[in-house]
Amino acid sequence: MLGKMFSFLPVSGVPYKLNLMSAIFGAASAYLIFKAVNLLTGSVSASLFAGLLSAFAPLAWVESVKAEVYTLNGALVMLVVYLGLRFLTADRDIRLLYLAVFAIGLGMGNHHTIGFMALPLAPLFFLKTGEGRVQPALMAFLLFAVGVVGAYSFLHFRSARYLEDGLLFSYSPGFTLGDIVDTFLRRQYRGSSLETVASPVKESASWLFGGYNAFKHLVWPSFGAFLILALFSAGYFIKERKALLITIGSFLSFGVILPAMVIPQQSPSVDAIFFISPYLLPLLYMTAVVIGIGSAYVLNLFADRWRFFLKPATAGLVLLPFVFTLPGTLKDNDLSDFRLGEDFSINLLSALPPVSVVVTGADASYFPLFYHTLIERRRDDVVILLGDKQGIISQVSPAWKHKEMFPGLSKGMLFHEADEKFVSAGRLFAYDVFNLSEKIRANFTAVPYIHAFRLYPKDSKKISGEAFAKAAEMFVYERVLAEKADDMFSVDLKMSFFTTLTHYGYVLRGENPSLSDRLYKDSLRLITAHGLAYYLHYLRLTENRSEIEAFLDSIEPEAKKYPEVRLLKDALKRHFL
Numbered sequence: 001m002l003g004k005m006f007s008f009l010p011v012s013g014v015p016y017k018l019n020l021m022s023a024i025f026g027a028a029s030a031y032l033i034f035k036a037v038n039l040l041t042g043s044v045s046a047s048l049f050a051g052l053l054s055a056f057a058p059l060a061w062v063e064s065v066k067a068e069v070y071t072l073n074g075a076l077v078m079l080v081v082y083l084g085l086r087f088l089t090a091d092r093d094i095r096l097l098y099l100a101v102f103a104i105g106l107g108m109g110n111h112h113t114i115g116f117m118a119l120p121l122a123p124l125f126f127l128k129t130g131e132g133r134v135q136p137a138l139m140a141f142l143l144f145a146v147g148v149v150g151a152y153s154f155l156h157f158r159s160a161r162y163l164e165d166g167l168l169f170s171y172s173p174g175f176t177l178g179d180i181v182d183t184f185l186r187r188q189y190r191g192s193s194l195e196t197v198a199s200p201v202k203e204s205a206s207w208l209f210g211g212y213n214a215f216k217h218l219v220w221p222s223f224g225a226f227l228i229l230a231l232f233s234a235g236y237f238i239k240e241r242k243a244l245l246i247t248i249g250s251f252l253s254f255g256v257i258l259p260a261m262v263i264p265q266q267s268p269s270v271d272a273i274f275f276i277s278p279y280l281l282p283l284l285y286m287t288a289v290v291i292g293i294g295s296a297y298v299l300n301l302f303a304d305r306w307r308f309f310l311k312p313a314t315a316g317l318v319l320l321p322f323v324f325t326l327p328g329t330l331k332d333n334d335l336s337d338f339r340l341g342e343d344f345s346i347n348l349l350s351a352l353p354p355v356s357v358v359v360t361g362a363d364a365s366y367f368p369l370f371y372h373t374l375i376e377r378r379r380d381d382v383v384i385l386l387g388d389k390q391g392i393i394s395q396v397s398p399a400w401k402h403k404e405m406f407p408g409l410s411k412g413m414l415f416h417e418a419d420e421k422f423v424s425a426g427r428l429f430a431y432d433v434f435n436l437s438e439k440i441r442a443n444f445t446a447v448p449y450i451h452a453f454r455l456y457p458k459d460s461k462k463i464s465g466e467a468f469a470k471a472a473e474m475f476v477y478e479r480v481l482a483e484k485a486d487d488m489f490s491v492d493l494k495m496s497f498f499t500t501l502t503h504y505g506y507v508l509r510g511e512n513p514s515l516s517d518r519l520y521k522d523s524l525r526l527i528t529a530h531g532l533a534y535y536l537h538y539l540r541l542t543e544n545r546s547e548i549e550a551f552l553d554s555i556e557p558e559a560k561k562y563p564e565v566r567l568l569k570d571a572l573k574r575h576f577l
Contacts, residue, residue, distance in 0.1 A: 026063065043299055050289060072107075073107060081117075101144045233290045539576060
């Protein structure tokens, strides 16, 4: 809903506007950190230091430049923290807590982890002076419910507007109250929120490993030696113990309980850390608050003993994030020298024959195709299907596409009757593009394709060293190379990557021969007898003679060494050229 509001801004395209939204909420988080530290310490310089340190931290920066839910979640969490601190340090106005509870309820429509803020917030209601606590508790519950309903009621109105009108995809339908409850409990995921919350109880060691992993993989890489300043915050909290209520509660929520649920392994994988770290962004923000409090305490020591040194120390403190944090964050997250997945999406769409259906995989590769077809209307004759490892295929396609372009399809449905119940829920179970329904075969050219959404260096001079390491790290086909499974779906998956690798090898042939050769060579390791049919099908669709010639040239060295590659080369040459 907020994204829709930002989409009306008179700047650039929709993706830019939504990225901008994340940046604004990231900046709002930094501002609330500034306000929280300033509220507790009165030190503007320490508050600026904490806000800048949090904004320039690598994870905060990454999440602030892409369309995601995490900076909004962080901003709402910090709003709750700030309101709680205001309540503790000001006149204990109960309306501050009411606003915080409403923010939690509303935030549950964005990311469920904000619910953990109930832990530090609940005790504050018992500090309310005067008679009776039942009424404030009831009011708080009501406001929480209003926030939740305010967000989730959108599902019902969206479902009534779009699903009944023929939009075939809805991850979270909301026709009934039961539908909305299922979405709230995240039952579309494997498991549910309640099962996730209960998971640490089964393994006590997860509490230790989770907290350790959060510190090792998030807090320490983000702040390093600046964490020493956090130790000095003890001097402040000894004097102002009431602020400990929300501080300790927040750290327990995002530093112990949540990590115990999501990264409880003794040695979590790189992938696990990558996917889970954004959940812990509020922990990063709270750590910045404590560091800011500690830095204010240190400045007070200067003021008491070395007043002449106070102004230089104050100025230096504010400059520290610009000197030690921002340069590294900018360098590590500069993508200007890389070819993006969007380029590939546009190339793929331009190469498709009329009335094609593209079967792709992984949401990040799906979204660019979805955006270019549905939002930018680049190919109104193309339908995009999404398949994951379970073989589930989802379709995003509005009613007008079927009513206007394919009026012969019953109700706009593309699948046989047995599958239409899955389609109506936004899902279709299908394991092989060649086993899709006759209705698809009759109306479309089916194209099996899992497209690479990762990055490649644009400049061949940057292939070696750090830039290439970044590109290789962000491209996932190496995992497919190592895949040993030989079931039908794994074979299909491998061959889809084979098609992708050879296409990228062709695209990069002129500007980066060395990388192109590497991609072609790696692609040969993915060839299977069954999967080769996919590649032949792809070549027939593209009818791109130069791409076929480039592939034959690339495998010439291997053809001299391996008879099977030589047979493949001769067969392709005879068949296509």
